[in-house]
Amino acid sequence: MTAPQVAATGRWRGRVAGPVLFLVVALLFLAAPNLLSPFRLDLLGKYLCFAIVAVGIALAWGRGGMLTLGQGVFFGLGGYAMGMHLKLREAGPGGLPDFMVWSGVESLPAIWRPFANPVFALAMAVLLPVTVAVLLGLLVFRQRVRGAYFAVLSQALAAAFVILLVGQQGLTGGTNGLTNFQFFFGLDLYDPADKRLLYLVVVLALGATFLIAWQLGHSRFGKLLVAIRDGEDRVRFLGYDPAVVKTITFAISAGMAGLAGALFVPMVGLLSPANLGIVASLELLVGVAIGGRYSLAGAVGGALLVNYAKTVFSEESADNWIYLQGAMFIAVMIWAPRGLAGLLADGRALVRRRRRTRSPVTSDQPAGAADPPVATTPAASAPEPSEVAR
Amino acid sequence: MATLNQLVIGASIGAVLLLIALGLTFTFGQMGVINMAHGEFIMAGAYTAYLLQPVFGAQAVPAAIPVAFAVGGVLGLILERLAIRHFYGRPLDTLLLTWGVSLVLQQVARDIFGAPNVQVRAPGWLTGGLDLGGVRLPYNRIFIMLLAAACVFGIWAYLSKLRHGRRMRAVMQNRQLAAVSGVATGRVDQLTFFIGSGLAGVAGVALTLIGPVGPTLGTNYIVDAFLVVVAGGLGQLRGAVIAAFALGILNSFVEFWVDNGASFAKVVLFAVIIAFLQFRPQGMFVVRTRGLA
Numbered sequence: 001m002t003a004p005q006v007a008a009t010g011r012w013r014g015r016v017a018g019p020v021l022f023l024v025v026a027l028l029f030l031a032a033p034n035l036l037s038p039f040r041l042d043l044l045g046k047y048l049c050f051a052i053v054a055v056g057i058a059l060a061w062g063r064g065g066m067l068t069l070g071q072g073v074f075f076g077l078g079g080y081a082m083g084m085h086l087k088l089r090e091a092g093p094g095g096l097p098d099f100m101v102w103s104g105v106e107s108l109p110a111i112w113r114p115f116a117n118p119v120f121a122l123a124m125a126v127l128l129p130v131t132v133a134v135l136l137g138l139l140v141f142r143q144r145v146r147g148a149y150f151a152v153l154s155q156a157l158a159a160a161f162v163i164l165l166v167g168q169q170g171l172t173g174g175t176n177g178l179t180n181f182q183f184f185f186g187l188d189l190y191d192p193a194d195k196r197l198l199y200l201v202v203v204l205a206l207g208a209t210f211l212i213a214w215q216l217g218h219s220r221f222g223k224l225l226v227a228i229r230d231g232e233d234r235v236r237f238l239g240y241d242p243a244v245v246k247t248i249t250f251a252i253s254a255g256m257a258g259l260a261g262a263l264f265v266p267m268v269g270l271l272s273p274a275n276l277g278i279v280a281s282l283e284l285l286v287g288v289a290i291g292g293r294y295s296l297a298g299a300v301g302g303a304l305l306v307n308y309a310k311t312v313f314s315e316e317s318a319d320n321w322i323y324l325q326g327a328m329f330i331a332v333m334i335w336a337p338r339g340l341a342g343l344l345a346d347g348r349a350l351v352r353r354r355r356r357t358r359s360p361v362t363s364d365q366p367a368g369a370a371d372p373p374v375a376t377t378p379a380a381s382a383p384e385p386s387e388v389a390r
Numbered sequence: 391m392a393t394l395n396q397l398v399i400g401a402s403i404g405a406v407l408l409l410i411a412l413g414l415t416f417t418f419g420q421m422g423v424i425n426m427a428h429g430e431f432i433m434a435g436a437y438t439a440y441l442l443q444p445v446f447g448a449q450a451v452p453a454a455i456p457v458a459f460a461v462g463g464v465l466g467l468i469l470e471r472l473a474i475r476h477f478y479g480r481p482l483d484t485l486l487l488t489w490g491v492s493l494v495l496q497q498v499a500r501d502i503f504g505a506p507n508v509q510v511r512a513p514g515w516l517t518g519g520l521d522l523g524g525v526r527l528p529y530n531r532i533f534i535m536l537l538a539a540a541c542v543f544g545i546w547a548y549l550s551k552l553r554h555g556r557r558m559r560a561v562m563q564n565r566q567l568a569a570v571s572g573v574a575t576g577r578v579d580q581l582t583f584f585i586g587s588g589l590a591g592v593a594g595v596a597l598t599l600i601g602p603v604g605p606t607l608g609t610n611y612i613v614d615a616f617l618v619v620v621a622g623g624l625g626q627l628r629g630a631v632i633a634a635f636a637l638g639i640l641n642s643f644v645e646f647w648v649d650n651g652a653s654f655a656k657v658v659l660f661a662v663i664i665a666f667l668q669f670r671p672q673g674m675f676v677v678r679t680r681g682l683a
Binding site: 067140144147159160163166167278282285325326329330337 | 418424477480481482483486490491493494613614616617619620652653654655656657664667
């Protein structure tokens, strides 16, 4: 191989391989309704909802260095916005959702009223999480509260949110949450054909989220974000405001979680505080950590893999799953902090190095040219400076 | 009168938070480790009291205090040696790692002791309380406050009077300078982790006095304890004391005053912390350095 050829293959891999892979995976997901039983399809749809959240987490945590332990809050806000609308639809005009009747609420609470409007409910499913994230982000990032402090605060938010939801029985359905949905914008959720359609909506949403995050990661904004993760003060000295960049990213990731929550509700048919508490928020992170936080594809793959594993192992015994999940988490953190995607990249780099030693002609190729998101992945064992600088 | 009663309850919650946060603030402040498994050391301490019950009967609680300190400390030391020492400088990763550990430990407890809560009987001299003109001071709450005070005094004495403690402070303030001055920072880290985790065990024993013991006992307190650390400032004894009592008392008053307050208390607490961080982003007390904030 001569040098120009190598450069060409490098370009081919960078420019074409990614989109081709994306299309193949997208087609596979779109074909899934014909390949899977309705039960399995439902499960896959649920995993895809978690994958949407994972894309947002990879953006905020992997690219932005903001470890959010409260992503369940945004997932829940989106889910409840959608759930409230579906409940109102079911109750009909002037009717009360079933759980309100059980807990003795006599008239529809004022916060519920606007959610009868489908456009409002859909908008709120994304806007509510975004608003909360913007508020929190501005208050916290402006004061240069970051790293572990931010993680702890986001976790406290998740704890407070769940306690609030459980406490307001008559407003939110308490511990049981919102259950028994039958219709979703004219789709009958008990009809497999309609469920298939809903599944396709989820696939499209995941695809769109993925592309948005991808585009964002490769824009100037994304470069700024990575720069802030690796040296916030230096970026500040260059005249940028890190707080704004971080807040926007955090808000986008919250919006993605809200969208996922809004789709989760009709897909799974229920939403309860157990789906969005501290543990649930951390479980959303597990997939991203195992798949690889610096890689969007890794995050999606990890989320699918972990949730699939959860289903398989929980069918046998829930206890074993907890052990396995804990062990997986510990193992990944110790031996592969960049997750499976990181291992894959290391493997590819190893193969490339072997090949290069065999044919020295290619040595003028810049290291890692075939790997487009080089700048987004810090060295394997190097600590993240933004975390250390305290 | 109701206000004063509420103050007593709040102060005792604050004392428990303080016991938990004492350990956290030093491991977090000195080593940059966010130990989510701290809650499980609390749980281990509580179960220690439960296990000692057949031996010591009603006196299990006082007898368990030193034992639980050792149990929590040894667990913490094992965790530090096996895993955490590979993670220095990566606080967010320690958070996730120790969360994995905490999942496993909770499940271990569930397998050994069963999922239902167990009860530790309080000794006779801790039941009942003092009546001071309508204000009721339950003995168990007084005991918890005294225990917290003793621990704070112990830590203070250790940090300011003993050679080991001064080394610990040196490492906390400037690790590199301490290292070049001849302090064996690795040893100091181990000792810090041992003491911090041991205090979690003691906190667990204290918790048996105010409620049942279950595998998820620690998780209920760990988030609030982290808030205490954030509000008080890293590695700051004074900060931890003030923040713990402030949060505990605020919590009990919101629960008492606001209608259906229990569900709002945590939200109010969260809002207060965020507001507080607007004025003091690094907590109440900060070690002044020339480093960037």
